[in-house]
Amino acid sequence: MLGHLSLYSSAEEIKGAFDASAFGMNPPRDYVPQFNIAPGGRCVVEWRMSIGDGSQCDFMRWGLQSRRAGRTLAHCFVPGDVHDRLFPEVLGHCRCLVPVNGFFLFAPSAGECDSSARAFYFRLRDEPIMCLAGMREDVDAIEPEDPEFFERYMTFAILDTFSNDAWMSIQPRMPVIVQGDQCFRWLWDDLTEEEVNEICQPLGMDQLEFYEVSDRVMDANENDAALMEAIITDET
Numbered sequence: 609m610l611g612h613l614s615l616y617s618s619a620e621e622i623k624g625a626f627d628a629s630a631f632g633m634n635p636p637r638d639y640v641p642q643f644n645i646a647p648g649g650r651c652v653v654e655w656r657m658s659i660g661d662g663s664q665c666d667f668m669r670w671g672l673q674s675r676r677a678g679r680t681l682a683h684c685f686v687p688g689d690v691h692d693r694l695f696p697e698v699l700g701h702c703r704c705l706v707p708v709n710g711f712f713l714f715a716p717s718a719g720e721c722d723s724s725a726r727a728f729y730f731r732l733r734d735e736p737i738m739c740l741a742g743m744r745e746d747v748d749a750i751e752p753e754d755p756e757f758f759e760r761y762m763t764f765a766i767l768d769t770f771s772n773d774a775w776m777s778i779q780p781r782m783p784v785i786v787q788g789d790q791c792f793r794w795l796w797d798d799l800t801e802e803e804v805n806e807i808c809q810p811l812g813m814d815q816l817e818f819y820e821v822s823d824r825v826m827d828a829n830e831n832d833a834a835l836m837e838a839i840i841t842d843e844t
Contacts, residue, residue, distance in 0.1 A: 611711070611712040611713050611714040611727065611825070611826070612644050612645055612646050612711070612712045612825055612826075612828070613642075613645040613651065613670075613706070613708045613710075613711050613712075613740075614642065614643050614644060614645065614708060614709050614710050614711065614712070614729075614835075614836065615641065615642055615645065615651070615652060615707060615708050615709055616641040616642065616643050616709055616833070617641065617709055617736060617737055618641065619634070619635045619639050621736070621737070622634075622635050622652070622707055622737060623635070625707075625735075625736070625737045626707075626791075632663075632665075633652075633654050633665050633705075633707060634665050635652050635665055636652070636665065636666055636667055639652060642831060643831050643832055643833055643835050643836065644712075644825055644828065644830055644831045644835055645670065646670075646828035647670050647671050647682040648669065648670060648671050648828075649669070649670055649828070650667045650668070650669055650670070651667065651668060651669075651670050651706055651764070652665060652666075652667065652706070652707055653665070653666065653667070653668040653704050653705065653706055653742065653744075653764055654704060654705040654706075654707070654739075654795065655668070655703075655704035655705075655744060655764075655795075656704075656795065656796075663795055663796075666762070667762070668704070668744065668762045668763055668764045669762065669763045669764075670682060670763075670764065670765075670766070671763055671765070672684070672743070672744065672745060672763050672764055672765035673745060673763045680763075681765045682765055682766065683765055683766055683767070683768050683781075684743060684765045684766075684767050684768070685767075685768050685769070685781065686767050686768065686769050686784060686804065686805065686808040702743050702744050702745070703741065703742070703743055703744075703794050703795060703799075704742040704743060704744050704764055704795070705739040705740070705741065705742065705786060705791055705794060705795055706739065706740040706741075706742045706764070706766060707737055707738070707739055707740075708737070708738060708739075708740060709731060709736060709737055709738075710729055710730055710731035710732075710738075710836065711729075711730050711740070711783060712727050712728065712729055712730075712821070712825050713727070713728050713730060713775075713778050713779045713782075713818075714726070714727055714728075714779075714826060715727075715728065715777070715778040715779060724823070725823065725826065726820060726823065727820065727821050727822065727823050727825045727826060728778055728818050728819065728820050728821065729818060729819060729820075729821045729825075729835075729836050729838075730816055730817070730818040731816070731817060731818075732785075732815060732816060732817075733814070733815060733816065733817050734815075738785050738787070739785070739786045739787070739791050740766050740767075740783045740784060740785060740786070741766070741767045741783075741784035741785075741786045741794055741807070741808060742764045742765060742766050742767060743764060743765055743767060744762075744763065744764045744765075745763060766783050766784075767783070767784045767808060768781040768782060768783055768784065769781065769782060769783075769784050769808045769809065769810055770782070770810060771810060772810050772811075772812075772813055775818070778818075782810055782811075784807070784808045785811045785816075786807060787811075790807050793807065794807060819838040820838065820839055821835060821836060821837065821838060821839060822834070822835060822837070822839055
C-alpha cells in the first residue's frame with residue numbers, strides 16, 4: 609500500500625507543468641513544499657465541485673471522511689465488481705488529481721525474523737511531477753458555508769490498482785498514475801466502468817524508477833530532501 613507522498617516543487621514549477629493542459633493547476637497561496645506527507649496531512653488537489661463547474665486547485669486532507677463507509681479511508685482499490693465497491697460514485701464526478709514528485713512504498717523486511725519494514729521511493733523517469741488518481745466525497749448536497757465543510761468534507765482517498773510483477777515483492781498494490789490527456793479525462797469526462805479500469809492500469813516498468821531509502825521517512829515528523837536519497841544495501 610502507498611506509504612507517504614512528496615511534493616517539493618515550487619508553486620511556479622507545478623503550475624508550469626500543467627500550463628499546456630486543458631486545465632491549470634495553480635497551488636494555493638500558502639503552499640509550502642513537503643518532502644514527506646503522511647495520511648492525515650494536507651495535499652494539493654485539483655478537483656471540481658460539480659459537473660457544471662470548472663476545476664480548482666486547493667488543499668484537501670488525505671483520508672476520505674466517508675459517510676458510506678463510516679470511517680476514514682486513505683485508499684480505494686479500483687479493480688473488481690463495481691457493485692462490491694464502497695465508492696461507485698468514482699464513475700461520476702467525484703474524481704480528483706493529486707500532483708506529487710514521487711511517493712514512498714513500505715515493504716516488509718527480507719529477514720524472516722525481522723518485523724521491521726523497508727522504504728522505497730518511486731518517481732517518473734522522464735518527468736518531475738506526476739498525478740495520482742484520487743476521489744473525494746460527493747458533497748453536492750452540502751453547503752460550502754457550513755463551518756465543517758472544508759475540515760470534514762474536503763478530504764480524498766488515493767486510488768490503488770494491482771502492482772506490476774517487478775514490484776509485487778514490495779507491495780501488491782500501487783497508486784494509479786494518470787498522465788497526459790488521461791488527466792483531462794479523469795477530471796472532466798463522464799466515464800464508464802470500463803473506461804475507469806482502462807485509465808487505472810498500472811504504469812509500465814520503463815516509465816518509473818525506484819530505489820530504497822532511509823526508513824526515517826516512516827516518521828511523519830521527518831521532512832527533508834535527504835529522505836529521497838538512495839541508500840546502499842547488499843541488494844544494490
